[in-house]
Amino acid sequence: MVNAPLRSGNGTVGAWAPLLALSAVAWLLVLGNEGAAAGLMGLTSAQYVAGWLVMTAAMMLPSLAWFGSMYLREIRRQTTGVVRPVRVASLTVGYFLVWAATAAGALGLASAIDWAARRHADALPWIGGAVLVVAGLYQLSSLKHRCLARCRSPLSFALAASRHSGRARDLKVGLEHGAWCVACCWALMAALVAVGTMSLAWMAAIAAVVLVERSWDRGGTLARAVGIGLVLTGLLVPFVDWLAPALHGGGMAMESM
Secondary structure (H helix, E strand, O other), X not given: OOOOOOOHHHOHHHHHHHHXXXXXXXXXXXXXXXXXXXXXXXXXXXHHHHHHHHHHHHHHHHHHHHHOHHHHHXXXXXXXXXXXXXXXXXHHHHHHXXXXXXXXXXXXXXXXXXXXXXXXXXXXXXXXXXXXXXXXXXXXXXXXXXXXXHHHOHHHHHHHHHOOOOOOHHHHHHXXXXXXXXXXXXXXXXXXXXXXXXXXXXXXXXXXXXXXXXXXXXXXXXXXXXXXXXXXXXXXXXXXXXXXXXXXXXXXOOOOX
């Protein structure tokens, strides 16, 4: 199924431009930091969570802008004036709240890696490699593809809207869509934590995968190919340090954001 494109003619692109602008600002904040290291990167828990929120905004808001296009067309038919951007903002808040909640899992995994790095530094590449293998296997699983089907389908997005009503309807739709997207992408994000949360190369690659596997009609095939790639990378990481420098002591502690 080919997902609905953004259409500049009906104002969809312009309406979602603020989300793309926020994503761009978040990318600039990430680029402004010096680098990544395994674990907490020398940050406090609060700093790490703040960095995670910036990173997820950079990576996930473009996907919401793309897939919210159908929902926005429905909003345009139902509302006018100031109500329209308020509804879009409500949808965005619901979506991002779900992704913000993933900071707890990321912090837990990063803390565990940090603990391992302090006590068993030689085992760190093997731990990171194992996380990559698990992430790859999830990419190949039927559960991943069920979640991807729900996350990438405009029809699924529209049906979610039909199940909710009232003032909080758009917030609920955002929460529901965000939950499906987290279920689809959590393994990719865990892989990012494993190789160094602010690794720009890995961030860019995973952000591209997330967007393309949701918008391309062969997204399922891409997901499987990425799964195979992650498994192979995980098996090679302990022996090939340039694949994940942070796991071999090559990363840098990130400055406070």
